[in-house]
Amino acid sequence: MGRYVARRLLLTIPVLIGASFLIFAMVYALPGDPIRALAGDRPLSAAVEAQLKAQFHLNDPLLVQYGKYVGNLTHLDLGTDFHQRPVLEIITNRLPVTAKLTLVAVLLEAAIGLTAGVLAGIRRNGYFDNVVLVSTTLIISIPILVLAFVSQYVFGLKFGWFPIAGIQQGWYSYLLPGLVLASGSLAYVARLTRTSIAENMRADYVRTARAKGLPNRTVIIRHTLRNSLIPVITFIGADVGALLGGAIVTEAVFNIPGIGRAVFDAVRGQEGAVVVGIVTLMVFFFIFFNLVVDVLYAVLDPRIRYD
């Protein structure tokens, strides 16, 4: 197990480097003119322009630039934005906000998705099952953008139950955006749970459990749910990584100052260092949580042994 984790950790390094280089290349090799973007409409003296270019290594070849970037990374220097603010500082300021949003989203996803999926799966083809089937199809089909607007309009503006935007009301302000962010995964969790349970209910070992005269509750909880939830729990685990990097739209619509909003602003402002820093971090989360899930899988299912 330990060796497996170590090997997987090693394998994540090239992916991480590759992803950050990909972003780096997109941002720096295909530049607009960040210096001009910074200056806006003001005329810029050639001297100032040259000084700025040197400061951001914009004259070096791409690989050299990237090499310098990685070199700086080793002592946690992710560079600065055009206002000389360290990217690391931007991240440490913004990350807690996105982390909170992700936490709320994952909790909602697990609570609602699992409950709906379990109830639907146990009584397959029942009334509730059909409700779940139709509503998950709807939720999956509605783009998160639309969902964000509709919920903002209905629950924020019309009913006034939730703040329309911002995070002034603490955890409560995260509830609606968290639900919107989680919606797609939530629907998927419900469906995955449902199919997984329905499949497991037909499993031979569930029949054995009945033949053993176990009480119905034990058959369902111990021999059906326990097995059915393995893929669901691993999905939710991996989704944490995806949600941490997928909040751009939600954070934009609900005006939440997390890293999604930061990276969006940085892309628009062509703040290369900020974009590369944050996106690399997102990729790291994605890979990290996938690794966690692989380990979790081995814990939950004794048949999986990585060695």
Added chain:
Amino acid sequence: MTDQQQEDLRHDLVEAGTTTGLAAPSVDVTSDRQNSLWSDAWAQLRRNPLFWIGAFLGVFFLVMALAPSVFARGADPRACALTNSKLPPSSAHWMGFDQQGCDYLANVVYGARTSLTIGVLSVIGVLVLGVIVGAIAGYYGGFTDSLLARITDIFFALPLILGALILLRVGPSTNIPILNTRGPGAVAVALAAFGWMTAMRLVRSQVIAVKSSDYVAAARAMGASNLRILTRHILPNAVAPVLVFATITVGVLIAAEATLTYLGVGLQRPAISWGLQISSGQSLLRTAPHLVLFPSIILSLTVMAFIMLGDALRDALDPRQRS
């Protein structure tokens, strides 16, 4: 093979199938006509209401994209009069007017063409990339496979919207054709560039599964070339899962296009796009909610059409999922 041999073989299969599902009565598989995957799938599809809803919506929006003027009830999306600004829906103008006083129904209807074009174009891009990379990786295996799998991992770790966002933002200042146009082509290229990974994995796993099968070994023994084996024997097997994936992905990418356009990096005015409509309606949500509502509904229905179709196809084509 003679009929008798075939019957024996089937009987053996039935016999072998008794390991599981002891309680399942054997409805004599042997004497019933062996349906092919596709005719079985069609029989299943016909009974699925989701398929018919999806198919109806899909055809509806397809026709709308092909002949928007019919659906726009004769209105020209670009014939605007500021006096009509933000008028709510009426019997003459079903979706009211936008801020510039343009007939909103016409605008929303003409948006279908943009969305479907980008959806289909980007899926074609996704498939081309996915099939090529996946087939090469799966077929050649070894180092090629490892390398391509790692590259796929790299792309997979980048969220679709984020990757496309960056590419589209820097695109216009480059001299890369298509990508620097800010047009539908650029959006499709960006979406394909960051959306091909699942298709690659699908094709790769199918290729690996089929490659090791006996009939491919037989074809090779008879001297078929690599290319022939790949195109004649292996790829056809990947058609069913790839078709399901492609159908759903059209929907997903249409939504992604609207999102990118909303975020300001996709299509630009004066293009007609649901993303642009939602974006400019956003600030008027309080006074004229219909400006966000209508494109949102139509966008959702379009996405839904493809997702429902894909879902129905998957249920029909994957026998394991049948109940």
Added chain:
Amino acid sequence: MSSSSGYLASSPSLDPSPTAGAVLEVDDLHVEFRTREGVVSAVNGISYTVDQGETLAILGESGSGKSVSAQAIMGILDSPPAVITGGGINFQGRDILAMTEEEQRQIRGPGIAMIFQDALSALNPVYSVGFQIGEMFRAHRGASRKDAKKQAIELMDRVRIPAAARRVNDYPHQFSGGMRQRVMIAMALALDPRILIADEPTTALDVTVQAQVMDLLKDLQRDTGMGLILITHDLGVVNEVADRVAVMYAGRIVETGTVDDVFTRPSMPYTVGLMNSIPQVDAKGGRLKPIVGQPPNLSRIPSGCPFHPRCPLARTGPAALPDRDCVSDLPPLRVVTVGREAACHYAEEVLDA
């Protein structure tokens, strides 16, 4: 349906303990599967009894209804689609089908237990074998987790799993096929059931392991005096361990009797066909004679005798005796000679042939 259980109950069977009555009595059991494609008649009125210490083999092809009837007895049919449409199942004099769900549950395990063909899929992959065996004590006797594990080790010893104490925490996939089947047997025997139903217990195993497992079952049966219902399509196994045999075809019992009688002098053409399909050591070089045709489609069971389309002796029209037309008249299961029953209009002729 004219098959009667009265005959079997009063038959001079080879009961090892003549004083013991029938522990299990199945009476005219009917099971249907109601599927979207139509109604499948899986079990069409079967009756049999099992006495203490007796081994009854139920023999038949896949789809003959032998497993379905066993699952009906256990109360573990998937319903829907399965529906028990008639008949009774008496266990120690009480009708199981009339019991409440809870009463039925309490019989599973201590009363009737079952082992399945494929132990790998029949054991839950995510729990240790010790836990799964111990569940029996916890669910039925309220044993503590620790106590249950101790008893599980004892059971594993009893079914001759080597190093039981060390292996009790292992998972099913870590055992060999034969050892897994022993775990299943240990689990089924945990509460000393009066009836053990073994559904093709050795089909998935290697031949040498098959013999070991059957020997184990026989020994355990001798120790506990339980009745054993052995469901199989393996004629060799039947010959070795069974006292009586019931041959099933298309959801019906078509012949019953002692193993010796049925194997040496079958009285029903289907049984004749089965016996002819056994490879004979002394018939070297000869060809096996398979039964021609296919098993019937249970949603369209042929009229008359269900076996008539495949029967070499079927008589119809003028060739048939009155009311004994194989194509239109269903032959009842009837006494042919002492201790023998067969469902064939011309059983006497088959017997004498």
